[in-house]
Amino acid sequence: MSEDSKRSVVVERTATGHFVATNARGGTIRFGTASDGGTSTEFTPVELLLAALGGCTAADVDVATSRHAEPAGFSVSVTGDKVSDELGNRLTDLTVTFDVVFPEGAGAERARAILPRAVKTSHDRLCTVSRTVESGTPVTVTIKDD
Template sequence: MTDTSLRSVTVERTGPGHFTATNARGGTISFGTGSDTEGDTDFTPVELLLAALGGCTAVDVDIATSRHAEPSEFSVAVTGNKINDELGNRMTDLTVTFSVVFPDGDGAERARAILPRAVKTSHDRLCTVSRTVETGTPVTVTVEGA
């Protein structure tokens, strides 16, 4: 591994059930437990996982298609079922569904034609998030000083 391959975030507790993740560039995103408390709109960690799955492929697909035509609509729905079984809590039946519309004009036919291939290529080879989930990469958890 090289220094350029390392990715990291730091998660800090900001209050009961509330956290902020900060990346190496200083960007932040808040999340929490998703309690039913009125006004609690923070994403949960599971929702962040779903967003990462959709967002990773969305970035790849946008780069591949928007060089030919700017989409008039571009959304990605990501769903899954949270279950608890003998393996513990986990997500099953993860589905990423693209809805992309290109208006008529220069490059639109080309963008429409490559859309399915761009989605497949991202899923099969490019998207680090879905590739990591599907290959089942082990996670090491430690406690500093223990």
């Protein structure tokens, strides 16, 4: 793998159950564990995974369709069931649902026509997040030696 293929974030604790992730470009996102009884509005790590699934495929589909017409509405909802069983905690039944509306016009007709193919291509080949989840990529966890 080349250095250009490497992706990374650093996650730092800001308080009990609260964290900030920083990417290599300096962007940040705050999240937490909802250990406060569910009153915090911060995303949980599971919600970030769902957002990553939806965001990755939404970006692919947006690029493919919006070159033909600007959507009048574009949203993606992502759901999953959190289970705890003999395999541990995980999500099952992940579903990504597109709700895309284009205005009238020739470009919009073309955008509507390619929407199903764009969604399928993103799912089957392009979306790094869903492709990683579906392929079951192993995760290595280490502790840094000082």
